[in-house]
Amino acid sequence: MANQRNIKNRIKSIKNTKKITSTMEMVASAKMKKMQLRLEMSKAYESKVNEIMTNLLNSEITELYDPLFSEFVNPNKIMIVQLTGNRGLCGSFNTNVIFNSLTLREKLTGEGKETFNYVIGKKGSNYLKFINEPIYKFIPNPEDKITFDFASRFCNELRDLFISGEMHEIYISYTKVITRSSQKPEIFKLLPITPPEIEEEEEYSQRLRSKYIFDPDPEKILSYILPLYLNVKVFNCFIESSFSEQFARRIAMKNATDASGEIIKELTVTYNRARQAKITNEIAEICGGAAALD
Amino acid sequence: MRKKIKCSILTPEKYLYEGEADFAVVQAYDGEMGFLINHTPLITQLGYGEIRLRNGDKTDYLVVEGGLVEIFDNKMNILAENAFTKDELDSDEISKKIREIRENRIDPFSEEGLILSAEEHKLKIRLKVAKR
Numbered sequence: 301m302a303n304q305r306n307i308k309n310r311i312k313s314i315k316n317t318k319k320i321t322s323t324m325e326m327v328a329s330a331k332m333k334k335m336q337l338r339l340e341m342s343k344a345y346e347s348k349v350n351e352i353m354t355n356l357l358n359s360e361i362t363e364l365y366d367p368l369f370s371e372f373v374n375p376n377k378i379m380i381v382q383l384t385g386n387r388g389l390c391g392s393f394n395t396n397v398i399f400n401s402l403t404l405r406e407k408l409t410g411e412g413k414e415t416f417n418y419v420i421g422k423k424g425s426n427y428l429k430f431i432n433e434p435i436y437k438f439i440p441n442p443e444d445k446i447t448f449d450f451a452s453r454f455c456n457e458l459r460d461l462f463i464s465g466e467m468h469e470i471y472i473s474y475t476k477v478i479t480r481s482s483q484k485p486e487i488f489k490l491l492p493i494t495p496p497e498i499e500e501e502e503e504y505s506q507r508l509r510s511k512y513i514f515d516p517d518p519e520k521i522l523s524y525i526l527p528l529y530l531n532v533k534v535f536n537c538f539i540e541s542s543f544s545e546q547f548a549r550r551i552a553m554k555n556a557t558d559a560s561g562e563i564i565k566e567l568t569v570t571y572n573r574a575r576q577a578k579i580t581n582e583i584a585e586i587c588g589g590a591a592a593l594d
Numbered sequence: 595m596r597k598k599i600k601c602s603i604l605t606p607e608k609y610l611y612e613g614e615a616d617f618a619v620v621q622a623y624d625g626e627m628g629f630l631i632n633h634t635p636l637i638t639q640l641g642y643g644e645i646r647l648r649n650g651d652k653t654d655y656l657v658v659e660g661g662l663v664e665i666f667d668n669k670m671n672i673l674a675e676n677a678f679t680k681d682e683l684d685s686d687e688i689s690k691k692i693r694e695i696r697e698n699r700i701d702p703f704s705e706e707g708l709i710l711s712a713e714e715h716k717l718k719i720r721l722k723v724a725k726r
Contacts, residue, residue, distance in 0.1 A: 315711055338607070341604070341605075341606070341607060341608055341609070342606050344604060344609065345604050345605070345606045345673060348604065348664075348671055348673055349662075349673060352662060352664055352673070355637070356637075381620070440690040447607070448605070448607055448675075448676075468680055502623065503725050511635065512635045512636060512664075512666070513634060513635065513636040513637070514636075514637050514638070515637070515638040515639075516623065516624075516638075516639065520639070521637060521638075521639055521662070524639050524662075525662065528661075528662075528673075528675070531606075535606050579596060
């Protein structure tokens with residue numbers, strides 16, 4: 301049986317761990333709340349941009365064409381952008397994204413296509429280095445310091461790669477926020493652009509019937525809105541990913557705090573038992589000694 | 595009570611403005627454009643400039659730096675790339691920045707010079723609104 305002092309030390313160290321994890325939980329939930337606000341803002345913006353875009357694509361005025369829509373006949377240079385976090389201790393958040401991307405990569409390699417990994421976040425790059433996967437480029441995740449400016453610059457870089465023909469298709473692998481409490485790793489094709497789906501809504505079909513005036517002409521607006529659309533989309537991915545990371549960290553830390561509480565409880569029982577055994581032992585010794593004197 | 599245009603101004607980072615206006619003026623890509631009630635549905639591109647929203651005797655001033663405006667069914671949505679309300683701008687700070695740019699003026703036709711003069715142009719518009 302472990303002696304009293306050993307158990308006492310263990311309890312002490314677990315109490316410290318509990319303090320750390322519960323603080324991390326609080327930090328994560330504070331950050332999560334901030335990200336949630338930003339997420340709501342950018343979601344509203346994105347849906348508006350999507351709406352205008354669908355309006356444009358459905359205006360029967362001209363045939364709209366933009367190089368960002370053009371698909372390659374045989375796309376064989378494919379880039380996968382992986383959005384991971386900089387830090388761990390957030391459950392399966394990073395691994396989900398990484399494995400999702402690796403599955404896609406395997407599938408594409410199986411079809412004889414060349415893939416390139418563009419990694420955002422230290423965790424992703426560390427893992428790829430560990431399994432000896434080549435990395436095309438790496439940048440750290442800006443996390444909650446993400447600005448729209450940063451997302452635009454990053455998106456411009458991707459767009460240049462696509463337009464110059466260096467990459468034929470670009471995918472983004474990230475964690476999508478479905479509702480506030482459920483997130484899921486997802487991969488979507490950023491370029492070439494697939495037009496947003498039309499939602500059949502009452503108000504919407506009414507809008508389609510009423511003709512908009514476009515100023516300047518629809519083509520010019522389209523060539524303006526497409527990059528904006530991409531930028532917003534990428535910005536949203538960053539925000540959603542950061543939100544999910546904080547959410548996952550909060551859950552992981554909550555579990556850790558609960559688990560350490562349980563361990564402390566168990567250890568306290570063991571400690572009390574050891575103490576009691578010692579006391580009983582001493583009493584028995586004293587009684588034995590007294591009996592021997594008589 | 596007269597009917598009014600519902601205005602909302604959004605940027606990717608924040609929901610900047612929500613309110614009503616009798617008369618709205620925006621800076622379109624090629625000049626100012628005004629909207630009154632019952633305007634025909636329209637989508638236009640915005641330039642860098644000031645937005646004036648008149649509501650009764652009160653006028654709200656904002657700066658929008660690029661974006662789109664959509665007006666439909668007396669609702670005006672401005673999707674800006676970047677925007678500020680008048681209260682967010684500090685005229686002293688902006689004038690200081692403009693002075694800095696002017697003092698360090700370099701060849702206006704080099705790439706850096708062009709960026710700086712574009713920046714100066716933006717700041718001038720912000721200053722104009724801040725001083726309203």
